[in-house]
Amino acid sequence: MDKLLPFVLSLLRGGWASALDYLSAHVLMCLVPAFFIAGAMSALIPKEAVTKYLGREAKPWIAYPAAAASGFLLAVCSCTILPLFAGIWRRGAGLGPAITFLFVGPAVNILALTYTGGLIGMDIAVARAVLAIGFGVLIGLIMAWIFRREEANSSIAAASVVGSAGIEGRIVGFFALLVAILLVGTAKIDASWRNGGVALLAVSAVATANWGLTRHESKLWLEESWRFIKQIFPLLIGGVFLAGMAKVIVPPEVVRSVAGNNTIIANLVGVLFGVFMYFPTLMEVPIARMFLDLGMAKGPLLAYLLADPELSLQSIMVTHKIMGGKKNLVYVGLVTVLTTLAGWIFGMALALLR
Numbered sequence: 213m214d215k216l217l218p219f220v221l222s223l224l225r226g227g228w229a230s231a232l233d234y235l236s237a238h239v240l241m242c243l244v245p246a247f248f249i250a251g252a253m254s255a256l257i258p259k260e261a262v263t264k265y266l267g268r269e270a271k272p273w274i275a276y277p278a279a280a281a282s283g284f285l286l287a288v289c290s291c292t293i294l295p296l297f298a299g300i301w302r303r304g305a306g307l308g309p310a311i312t313f314l315f316v317g318p319a320v321n322i323l324a325l326t327y328t329g330g331l332i333g334m335d336i337a338v339a340r341a342v343l344a345i346g347f348g349v350l351i352g353l354i355m356a357w358i359f360r361r362e363e364a365n366s367s368i369a370a371a372s373v374v375g376s377a378g379i380e381g382r383i384v385g386f387f388a389l390l391v392a393i394l395l396v397g398t399a400k401i402d403a404s405w406r407n408g409g410v411a412l413l414a415v416s417a418v419a420t421a422n423w424g425l426t427r428h429e430s431k432l433w434l435e436e437s438w439r440f441i442k443q444i445f446p447l448l449i450g451g452v453f454l455a456g457m458a459k460v461i462v463p464p465e466v467v468r469s470v471a472g473n474n475t476i477i478a479n480l481v482g483v484l485f486g487v488f489m490y491f492p493t494l495m496e497v498p499i500a501r502m503f504l505d506l507g508m509a510k511g512p513l514l515a516y517l518l519a520d521p522e523l524s525l526q527s528i529m530v531t532h533k534i535m536g537g538k539k540n541l542v543y544v545g546l547v548t549v550l551t552t553l554a555g556w557i558f559g560m561a562l563a564l565l566r
Contacts, residue, residue, distance in 0.1 A: 223457045230456025231449055243445070245394035246292040251437025252390060253299030256383050256429060266305035266313075268363050276349045279309035283316030283348070290521040291448055292394070293317035294530045295440045301534060307363055308356030311543065312348045314531070318521035319344030328517065331501050335562070336510065340517050343554050347518070351546045358542060382424040389417040447529040454525055471503070474511040474559030479552045482512030486520035487528070496520050511559020518551040 264270065265278045283293070297314040305313070320341055329337035356363065396409040421430050471478040471485070486496075500513055523544060532540040 222460050226460040227453035227456040231453045235449075242292045242394070242398055243295070243448075245390060245397060246295045247441050247444075248433075248437050249387070249390045249394065250295035250299035250440045251433050251435075252387060253296070254302045254436040254440075255432035256386070256425075257303055266300060266309040268304075268306040270306065270309070272308075272353070275306060275309040276312050276352060279305075279312040279352070280316045280345055280348055283313045283318075283320065290318040290524055290527050292398075294448070294527065294534075295444055297531075298440055298444065298534050306356060307359055307539070308352035310352075311355050312352035315348035315351055315522055315547070316345055319348065319518065328497050328500075331497055332504060332513070336514055336517065339514055339554075339558055343514075343518060347547075347550050347554070351543065351550065354546060355539065355542060359539060382420070386417065386420045386424060389413055389420060393417065443533060444530050447533060448526045450526070450529065452526050471512040472507045472509060474509045474556060474563065476552065476556055478509060478512045479515040479555035479559070480548075482508075482514075482516035482555060483519040483523065483548055483551050486516050487523045487525055509559055510562055511555040511557075513555070514558050515551050515555025518554060519547060522547050522551075 266275050293314060296317070297310060300313060301310045325337050325341050328340060393410055393413045396406060396413060399406060421433070425433070470481045496517065500508075500517055503516075504510070504513055528540065528544055531543065535543070
């Protein structure tokens with residue numbers, strides 16, 4: 213009992229510290245804009261506009277590049293992509309393109325790739341970018357094929373839609389302001405410029421909602437945003453708290469000792485490290501550099517960098533809530549297998565080139 217209480221307290225402190233770090237780093241500038249964007253997607257974008265490019269009947273050579281490009285252009289972190297994924301999923305995007313969007317968004321963050329190249333090496337950065345886009349499309353195609361009957365027979369309940377199949381200019385302008393808030397709020401610029409820009413854009417967005425949207429549209433937007441917050445935010449916080457506790461149980465030294473060689477097990481450990489030891493976007497790069505300096509092989513390092521944005525504990529909990537247990541299990545399994553094999557093959561290729 214004397215040893216149990218300190219251990220439990222250390223677990224709780226680890227979870228609490230992780231949750232506080234997450235709240236301070238992500239909520240105001242990342243998640244809040246993302247929830248409002250997701251709410252606007254669900255309430256204001258006509259379903260036909262989504263299904264035309266990302267729907268089940270859209271041509272694959274249009275839907276998957278469009279989904280990958282959307283994720284690439286947004287280049288947001290793993291927590292921010294979740295409400296956006298929920299938004300396009302609710303508006304009728306097909307399973308495959310939605311999964312591609314979910315995978316590519318946080319994986320090809322421009323800042324993270326640039327940082328990776330400068331701190332770790334361009335070989336890792338290029339491999340990370342190419343494999344992330346390729347895996348995003350491949351996993352989307354595989355899941356669309358596995359669940360093709362369910363996709364063909366099911367229809368996702370849509371929220372009330374305002375307008376016709378076209379998106380009016382006033383709504384496009386409103387979306388542009390919301391996306392601009394997200395991009396400026398997460399930009400690596402001077403804090404005074406960033407905060408001032410966000411404040412100006414937020415005032416403009418409120419003014420646009422007040423005078424550019426109808427009362428019914430504004431009400432739907434706020435209701436949908438709140439629905440996403442209630443659905444996703446508690447799971448994010450719970451997952452971060454559990455990940456913080458896991459860091460106490462599984463110290464990094466253990467992972468380093470196991471992942472020092474380029475074996476299948478070592479690469480799997482790199483993937484699992486990304487699940488339980490969640491780090492915010494950009495922070496995973498110096499962490500990866502630290503492990504490289506301490507002897508982690510480059511194969512497991514790439515496996516970790518590929519899996520970390522996709523398979524954090526809180527992301528798994530949220531995608532389970534959105535997609536259901538069966539689809540989420542297949543998605544997690546595909547990401548785990550592909551990223552593990554990618555790291556292993558990458559490590560062998562480097563060994564052959566030496």
